[in-house]
Amino acid sequence: MKQPLVEVKNLKKYFPIKKGILGRTVSHVKAVDGLDFTIFKGETLGLVGESGCGKSTTGRTILQLLQPTEGEVLYEGKNLVGMNPIELRKLRKNLQMVFQDPYASLDPRLTVGELIAEPLNIHGLSQGKEKDLRVEELLNVVGLSSYHAKRYAHEFSGGQRQRIGIARALALNPKLVVCDEPVSALDVSIQSQVINLLQDLQEQIQLTYLFIAHDLSVVRHISDRIGVMYLGRIVELADKQALFQSPKHPYTKALLSAIPIPNPLLKKERIILKGDVPSPANPPTGCTFHPRCSECMTICRTEKPALKEVDGQFVACHLYN
Amino acid sequence: MNKLLEIKGLKTYFYSDDGVVPAVDGVDIVIHEGETVGIVGESGCGKSVTSLTAMRLTPGKVVEGSIKFNGKNILALSDHEIRAIRGNEMAMIFQEPMTSLNPVFTIGQQIGEAVQIHMNYSKQKAKERAVEMLKLVGIPRAEQIVDEYPHQLSGGMRQRVMIAMAMACNPKLLIADEPTTALDVTIQAQILDLMKELKEKHKTAIMMITHDLGVVAEMCDRVIVMYSGKVVEESDVISLFTNPKHPYTQGLMKSVPSLDGEEKRLYSIQGSVPIPGSLREGCSFAPRCEFAMSICKQAMPRLEEVETGHLCRCWLHSTDQGGIQDEATAR
Amino acid sequence: MFSYIIKRVLQIIPTLIGVSILVFILIHSVPGDPARLKAGNEASEQDVQLIRERLGLDQPLYIQYGHYVANLIKGDLGTSLRSDRPVLQEILTRFPTTLSLTVMAIFIMVLIGLFAGIISATKPNSSRDNFTMMFSLFGISMPIFWLGLMLILIFSYYLHLLPSGGNDSFKYFILPALAIGLSSSAILARLTRSSILEIIHQDFVRTARAKGVKEKLVIYKHTLKNALIPIITIIGLEFGHLLGGAVLAETVFSMNGLGRYVIQSIQFRDYPAIQGCVLFIAAIFVIVNLIVDLCYSLVDPRVRYD
Amino acid sequence: MSQSEAVMYATRSPWSMMVSRFKKNKRAMVGLWMAVLFIVVALLARWIAPYDPTAQNMQVMLESPSFSHPFGTDEFGRDILSRIIYGAQISLMIGIVGVLISVVFGVALGTISGYFGGKLDTLIMRIMDIFMAFPSFLLALAIVSVLGPGMSNLMIAIGIFSVPTFARISRSSVIAVMNKEYIEAAKAMGGAHTFIIFKHIIPNSIAPIIVLSTMRIATAILTASGLSFLGMGAQPPTPEWGAMLSTGREYLRTAPHVSTIPGLAIMFMVLAFNMLGDGLRDALDPKMKL
Amino acid sequence: SNSSSPSTNSSGAGAQAAVEPKDLVVALGAEPTILDPQDSSDALSNNATELVFDKLVTLDKDGKIVPQLAKEWTISPDGKKITFKLREGVKFQDDTPFNAEAVKITFDRVLNKDNKLNRYSFYSEFIDKVNVDSELQVSFDLKFPFGPALTCLAQAAGAIHSPKSLQEKGKGVGKAPVGAGPFILKEWTPGTKLVFEANPNYWGGKPKVKSITFKPVPENSARSIMLETGEADVISPVVPTDVDRLKGNDKLSVLISSSSRNLEFVMNTTKAPFNDVKVRQALNYAIDKETIVKKLLSGYGKVSEAAFTESVWGYSSVGAYPYDPEKAKKLLAEAGIAAGTKIQLWTPEGRYLMDRQIAEFVQGNLQAVGLAVDFKKYEWGTYKNITTNPKKDNYDIIMDSWGASTGDADWALRPLFTTTGSSNLSGFSNAEVDTLLDKGMKTTNPDDRKKTYSDALKVIKDQAPYIFVLDNKQLTGVRKNVEGVYTWTNERLILREAVKK
Numbered sequence A: 001m002k003q004p005l006v007e008v009k010n011l012k013k014y015f016p017i018k019k020g021i022l023g024r025t026v027s028h029v030k031a032v033d034g035l036d037f038t039i040f041k042g043e044t045l046g047l048v049g050e051s052g053c054g055k056s057t058t059g060r061t062i063l064q065l066l067q068p069t070e071g072e073v074l075y076e077g078k079n080l081v082g083m084n085p086i087e088l089r090k091l092r093k094n095l096q097m098v099f100q101d102p103y104a105s106l107d108p109r110l111t112v113g114e115l116i117a118e119p120l121n122i123h124g125l126s127q128g129k130e131k132d133l134r135v136e137e138l139l140n141v142v143g144l145s146s147y148h149a150k151r152y153a154h155e156f157s158g159g160q161r162q163r164i165g166i167a168r169a170l171a172l173n174p175k176l177v178v179c180d181e182p183v184s185a186l187d188v189s190i191q192s193q194v195i196n197l198l199q200d201l202q203e204q205i206q207l208t209y210l211f212i213a214h215d216l217s218v219v220r221h222i223s224d225r226i227g228v229m230y231l232g233r234i235v236e237l238a239d240k241q242a243l244f245q246s247p248k249h250p251y252t253k254a255l256l257s258a259i260p261i262p263n264p265l266l267k268k269e270r271i272i273l274k275g276d277v278p279s280p281a282n283p284p285t286g287c288t289f290h291p292r293c294s295e296c297m298t299i300c301r302t303e304k305p306a307l308k309e310v311d312g313q314f315v316a317c318h319l320y321n
Numbered sequence B: 001m002n003k004l005l006e007i008k009g010l011k012t013y014f015y016s017d018d019g020v021v022p023a024v025d026g027v028d029i030v031i032h033e034g035e036t037v038g039i040v041g042e043s044g045c046g047k048s049v050t051s052l053t054a055m056r057l058t059p060g061k062v063v064e065g066s067i068k069f070n071g072k073n074i075l076a077l078s079d080h081e082i083r084a085i086r087g088n089e090m091a092m093i094f095q096e097p098m099t100s101l102n103p104v105f106t107i108g109q110q111i112g113e114a115v116q117i118h119m120n121y122s123k124q125k126a127k128e129r130a131v132e133m134l135k136l137v138g139i140p141r142a143e144q145i146v147d148e149y150p151h152q153l154s155g156g157m158r159q160r161v162m163i164a165m166a167m168a169c170n171p172k173l174l175i176a177d178e179p180t181t182a183l184d185v186t187i188q189a190q191i192l193d194l195m196k197e198l199k200e201k202h203k204t205a206i207m208m209i210t211h212d213l214g215v216v217a218e219m220c221d222r223v224i225v226m227y228s229g230k231v232v233e234e235s236d237v238i239s240l241f242t243n244p245k246h247p248y249t250q251g252l253m254k255s256v257p258s259l260d261g262e263e264k265r266l267y268s269i270q271g272s273v274p275i276p277g278s279l280r281e282g283c284s285f286a287p288r289c290e291f292a293m294s295i296c297k298q299a300m301p302r303l304e305e306v307e308t309g310h311l312c313r314c315w316l317h318s319t320d321q322g323g324i325q326d327e328a329t330a331r
Numbered sequence C: 001m002f003s004y005i006i007k008r009v010l011q012i013i014p015t016l017i018g019v020s021i022l023v024f025i026l027i028h029s030v031p032g033d034p035a036r037l038k039a040g041n042e043a044s045e046q047d048v049q050l051i052r053e054r055l056g057l058d059q060p061l062y063i064q065y066g067h068y069v070a071n072l073i074k075g076d077l078g079t080s081l082r083s084d085r086p087v088l089q090e091i092l093t094r095f096p097t098t099l100s101l102t103v104m105a106i107f108i109m110v111l112i113g114l115f116a117g118i119i120s121a122t123k124p125n126s127s128r129d130n131f132t133m134m135f136s137l138f139g140i141s142m143p144i145f146w147l148g149l150m151l152i153l154i155f156s157y158y159l160h161l162l163p164s165g166g167n168d169s170f171k172y173f174i175l176p177a178l179a180i181g182l183s184s185s186a187i188l189a190r191l192t193r194s195s196i197l198e199i200i201h202q203d204f205v206r207t208a209r210a211k212g213v214k215e216k217l218v219i220y221k222h223t224l225k226n227a228l229i230p231i232i233t234i235i236g237l238e239f240g241h242l243l244g245g246a247v248l249a250e251t252v253f254s255m256n257g258l259g260r261y262v263i264q265s266i267q268f269r270d271y272p273a274i275q276g277c278v279l280f281i282a283a284i285f286v287i288v289n290l291i292v293d294l295c296y297s298l299v300d301p302r303v304r305y306d
Numbered sequence D: 001m002s003q004s005e006a007v008m009y010a011t012r013s014p015w016s017m018m019v020s021r022f023k024k025n026k027r028a029m030v031g032l033w034m035a036v037l038f039i040v041v042a043l044l045a046r047w048i049a050p051y052d053p054t055a056q057n058m059q060v061m062l063e064s065p066s067f068s069h070p071f072g073t074d075e076f077g078r079d080i081l082s083r084i085i086y087g088a089q090i091s092l093m094i095g096i097v098g099v100l101i102s103v104v105f106g107v108a109l110g111t112i113s114g115y116f117g118g119k120l121d122t123l124i125m126r127i128m129d130i131f132m133a134f135p136s137f138l139l140a141l142a143i144v145s146v147l148g149p150g151m152s153n154l155m156i157a158i159g160i161f162s163v164p165t166f167a168r169i170s171r172s173s174v175i176a177v178m179n180k181e182y183i184e185a186a187k188a189m190g191g192a193h194t195f196i197i198f199k200h201i202i203p204n205s206i207a208p209i210i211v212l213s214t215m216r217i218a219t220a221i222l223t224a225s226g227l228s229f230l231g232m233g234a235q236p237p238t239p240e241w242g243a244m245l246s247t248g249r250e251y252l253r254t255a256p257h258v259s260t261i262p263g264l265a266i267m268f269m270v271l272a273f274n275m276l277g278d279g280l281r282d283a284l285d286p287k288m289k290l
Numbered sequence E: 001s002n003s004s005s006p007s008t009n010s011s012g013a014g015a016q017a018a019v020e021p022k023d024l025v026v027a028l029g030a031e032p033t034i035l036d037p038q039d040s041s042d043a044l045s046n047n048a049t050e051l052v053f054d055k056l057v058t059l060d061k062d063g064k065i066v067p068q069l070a071k072e073w074t075i076s077p078d079g080k081k082i083t084f085k086l087r088e089g090v091k092f093q094d095d096t097p098f099n100a101e102a103v104k105i106t107f108d109r110v111l112n113k114d115n116k117l118n119r120y121s122f123y124s125e126f127i128d129k130v131n132v133d134s135e136l137q138v139s140f141d142l143k144f145p146f147g148p149a150l151t152c153l154a155q156a157a158g159a160i161h162s163p164k165s166l167q168e169k170g171k172g173v174g175k176a177p178v179g180a181g182p183f184i185l186k187e188w189t190p191g192t193k194l195v196f197e198a199n200p201n202y203w204g205g206k207p208k209v210k211s212i213t214f215k216p217v218p219e220n221s222a223r224s225i226m227l228e229t230g231e232a233d234v235i236s237p238v239v240p241t242d243v244d245r246l247k248g249n250d251k252l253s254v255l256i257s258s259s260s261r262n263l264e265f266v267m268n269t270t271k272a273p274f275n276d277v278k279v280r281q282a283l284n285y286a287i288d289k290e291t292i293v294k295k296l297l298s299g300y301g302k303v304s305e306a307a308f309t310e311s312v313w314g315y316s317s318v319g320a321y322p323y324d325p326e327k328a329k330k331l332l333a334e335a336g337i338a339a340g341t342k343i344q345l346w347t348p349e350g351r352y353l354m355d356r357q358i359a360e361f362v363q364g365n366l367q368a369v370g371l372a373v374d375f376k377k378y379e380w381g382t383y384k385n386i387t388t389n390p391k392k393d394n395y396d397i398i399m400d401s402w403g404a405s406t407g408d409a410d411w412a413l414r415p416l417f418t419t420t421g422s423s424n425l426s427g428f429s430n431a432e433v434d435t436l437l438d439k440g441m442k443t444t445n446p447d448d449r450k451k452t453y454s455d456a457l458k459v460i461k462d463q464a465p466y467i468f469v470l471d472n473k474q475l476t477g478v479r480k481n482v483e484g485v486y487t488w489t490n491e492r493l494i495l496r497e498a499v500k501k
């Protein structure tokens, strides 16, 4: 029934830290440290976690914008890692990205029309009149109109820009769209417009999303399954209902309880975590969460827990051994 | 309860080559002693400018209105007198803990500076006070941290330092301009917790600026909703959440995806926030409002008390139709 | 910190080797024959040949370079073809003049530039800002040698206040230092202004004001210390500029400094002297920049060398 | 939406916004007009110069400014006004051609260095470091010594002398642009290197180069006149301003105008380009570190 | 710079008693290079060596040969041997005695090719051997009877070193010379100053000034100002444009003395069109020498009337080509030179007095007679290198200047105009001139010699390989309280007899 679109296997991305006279690599930032998951066709996989935990890096390595250090990314069975550049460029049509910053992701020197036509030009898809029509069509799809095509990105509000970004991503009829915090820079009232748009599009053209965000309520709203990341690893991956109703990992529990609820009558019990997220350049031994974990055991300090299935949810925690 | 801060009819405009930007366009705010007032609204609606104006720190020009703090007319004070209030009776924490601390001075120097200025502490005593404050905001190793520089701390710790700095002189009013927006949820929870604790301990009034309704619900006693330079709704927190009056407030609440309910589609307010200065007749929310009537496009409604303690600026709830004339002649 | 210095010093070496090769190639491409110049006008071809042999100029270039480098490693910059003195000695007798000139010029530049920059940054777009910036534009646009001549014309010829040339005592340095210092001070003024303006709009300055810090302290304590980084950088870079300016100033003011020596050496095709001077100047320049880098850590705690 | 609405809404490209910001800057406009004036004078030199700039007339040597010779005459009785007018051609040529040379090479090296990074970057930047280790004026001096005096050599020397600066600025500007998400977006769409470089990197990193070029024209004119002053620039009787100043130095006491006037000419031309560059910077990006 | 000893401080001198010898400050255009008289030939170095060293014979104020370390001399009848009787009781500055051995050691050093000294060929050309006849008698064997032999020995290069110093210092004598002269080199700060102190034991009596300081001041105007302000007592050279102003100052005077140097343009006679004598004459007519002297040199010079100047022995005026552009054009036309023919004119800058200016003016003159002149100014180092050989370097017209340093017609003409001359830059080759100059060199009878040279000068004028422009004047600025300063025609500034009041 569920067909895998992308399979990520043991994906790692380390950034070297250089030092010394010759700029030797002395250690690594383990931004992504061994991920295994599958994105199924037509679903939305949400990815949450605190800042710096490796969400964006995951998205970028999957799209081969960053060369993974290790691991495989299978797109419809084909490994994208190490694929020859020409072939990869062709495949890119199917894999697109919507960026977090609607201000930085559009070249300020191009008009909106040119921006949207750019992917068509790169892949030589359509010319002349046909191209103009396609641009107009894309603009309409994202709720803008063709007269916007002559204007520059800086003349648009954040929400509109994000729509332009989405139109660009859609131009090539992609299969997978990686959305890297597409709404976190937007105001609440605009955010819902964009989320609705993304959802509508998914329905209309069978898109698959990898949806990265740090706002749990947004992720919950849009995703089918959710992965929770902590320091470069997935600590819990589950169906959204399951995750919210019965979070297994202590970190997930704390995360869920930390969200302020817009209801003054509802006072809930908080788990307040101690300290900050440790640096991925120097992660704690064993379970990387153990220094902040209230249920930390001795084994947690030494041994990395693997991601295991517990009651239909995947958890990486020694509590469930 | 005593009125601590009373802002009346405040208008702060920016004058530039491109024209006038009425960033704050007639705002009334009252904050009582020990009370936490939330100010919500979309980006650019004038929240920060309002708060900065309260401390007379805005680069804009106050064209109208009055600000009274603790009985003093803020706008009429001499530079010397206003400096005596800043950081002493009225303190501020900002959104960006990363950039709000001076990178070239130690934490201790920066926290100590305020007490040196306002309480005539010696350097040594100021440092002791700094350590004390750091401990108060729950920073471990306070004795060491006091000699460290901002870049050596994480975002959450820096925001704690900011709070320590603001609280160093036991201010009566703490203005917090989106104090947790730049932080992660787990850290945000820590900071909010801390603020609540401090508030209880020191009876400090807080002006809490945020766009996160969750934070408002959790922290505030009273809420002021701003839209495009104006207050559109004001009420106590419970009544606002249970019974929002203004269509904008209603829309805002509905567009946040909830964590328990199960909605297929989010409610969304169409259109986008107006650019301040793009002068328009009528209610500034009218172009986005699904209940907009013809009058809405002609005149700006007044902020009226529609229920006890619940004020709203909307023709739907207006009892005083004469307001049309009033506003029209005022223009 | 120490290892950082070592690292930086080691990094200088390849640069200096590059410089030495570049200079060697450059100067040997300059047409001219030091032997002929040394022999004088009345000399016959035979005399010239004798001298050429004596100076070792009859050998192939790569051998000459080899000799040069071999000596260099021993710390020997060679012997001037013109004067037969060790090049290092020639340089060291002249360097104090250039150094004093440059230091005085830097002093003038910092004094005027910093002051003017602060003056105009504290009241941007006021008439005093406009005046200062216009003044600095003029300063940047004035040719050093012309300014020098005009200073001579006014202060030496008309007013008889200061000597027009030489390097005997302090008063001889005033005009040349002014000539080169003024244009650099204009550059510094502009940079100071823009750095202060940039810093003054940053959040932490607002924080300081919110604490009730006096406006003067906001500028001189909170802003200036942050603005100092680009200012220090430009002082380091200007050092090189000033060394270049010294070439002109020393010519205009007949000062016996390194700059003029370089020109004389070029004119005489005094290969070892040119190489020596350029290497020396390049080394000084690189060292000054190293010092500048180290100064960063004094003003900016974020800069750490380890 | 209708056509008319599209027309009504004047779109403002980054370029047109820059132009309007520039126009509001008084100093920049003065600079622009001064530069234009110099260019016009240079172009029309043949028609507006009252005398042949090289015609000698020993009868009127070293005359002070007068009605027939508004700027006076030099040691050969040549009309200084005419020489200044023709000199504008030369200074502009040296400035503009010199800077063009540095722009072409500097931007190419800087862009390659910044875009591809790695070993190539290190190599290019180390070579630039070597050039930068010379005080710039000495470098120019050395290059003219090698090439010999004369206009074209002067331009080449001036050109080479600014290459490292352009390479550096362009590299850092490219790197800044490389970090922008829209470059990543272009990569994600499958854009090839050349496409990204020419379509996105260069147009977005060129602003500092434009500003630097204008300012470097000023520097180039100053440097060239400095070299001429040392006798290593233009050939006499070419009316190069620096050379005029240098030869006039002999008569500083008896006929100060001979050296004062070319100096003023240099200053005002340099001033024009500096003001222009300043204005461009403020219009393009006031935070630009130039 | 070093802390200056009180002896070099000139400004404070005014208050001292009149009898006390004072310090003399001399500002010169450049710095001496090497104070080894046999290894330097430039005037500036020689000005200094003339203070430190004595020679066997020297020139007096008027350029006559007079005894110095030699009391008297005899020339053998065949003219191939000169014998000197030496002055007794003379000591070098290092207290070693002066004797015949010292003379021989000094000359053997320069005559040894392996020492590769600058003046090797100057002496080796005619000196065969130096013999010590006795403690105080020395004789020179010549390779052939050489007319100007004594003149050559009177040149700076004839200076006698202390043998001890030669032995001890080797090549270093150029930095620390020891002679038997009236002044001792005390201090040399390169680029800044040289200080010479009076030699109290000088055989000719203690000098009248306490010290002499040389300062290199390349800027012409700066030198003039130093003289005006009293920072310098003597300056050399003075630029012609400053002379009138300095003369107007009643504390100063300007010595105007004749010079053996002239300034000329050399035509490359080995190539067309300059291989045509008509062209060469035409160019001679084309140049307005009168104006050059009057305007550019403010009158401080003289239009050349022969290939060398009045102050050189053997001079006779053969007349200058008058300025006649019409005639020039006619001659050019006769030679078939079309108007607009391109020729090149090269000049150095800053080497000779007003060199570039004169050349620039000459360019104007040549253009006025219809030639298209491509003007090129070179920096001296380059210029020297590309103007050594008319065939190889293929120039058209170059500026040159020649100072017959021996003050004798032989050195003024032979190197330039004989076919094999060492400085024959025009590629001139004329059998008649060759014979006449060879004869002149070997003749000892002064009248015969004079006649021979007069004939040569006429031929040279007619053949016109050069355009002789002007004879230089030496301009020396001196404060009026200084006396006893004079110049030799070969541009040596003689300061050993200076008195400062």
Ligand SMILES: Nc1ncnc2c1ncn2[C@@H]1O[C@H](COP(=O)(O)OP(=O)(O)OP(=O)(O)O)[C@@H](O)[C@H]1O
Residues within 6 Å of the ligand: A015, A016, A029, A030, A031, A049, A050, A051, A052, A053, A054, A055, A056, A057, A058, A214, A280
């Ligand atoms: N190009 C890079 N070079 C070095 N380190 C990097 C690079 N990109 C990311 N990192 C590091 O990798 C870690 C993960 O970064 P990433 O951007 O994936 O986090 P994120 O989860 O997307 O955070 P955010 O929510 O702030 O966007 C961080 O510690 C970051 O500093």
Ligand SMILES: Nc1ncnc2c1ncn2[C@@H]1O[C@H](COP(=O)(O)OP(=O)(O)OP(=O)(O)O)[C@@H](O)[C@H]1O
Residues within 6 Å of the ligand: B014, B016, B021, B022, B023, B024, B041, B042, B043, B044, B045, B046, B047, B048, B049, B050, B059, B060, B211, B276
């Ligand atoms: N220094 C200034 N010059 C000109 N306009 C300004 C200035 N500061 C603020 N404004 C304008 O005033 C309006 C209100 O700004 P303000 O910072 O108060 O908004 P805000 O409600 O705090 O928004 P956010 O949630 O993004 O912080 C904005 O439209 C802004 O463009």
Ligand SMILES: [Mg+2]
Residues within 6 Å of the ligand: A055, A056, A057, A180, A181
């Ligand atoms: Mg991210």
Ligand SMILES: [Mg+2]
Residues within 6 Å of the ligand: B047, B048, B049, B177
């Ligand atoms: Mg704000």
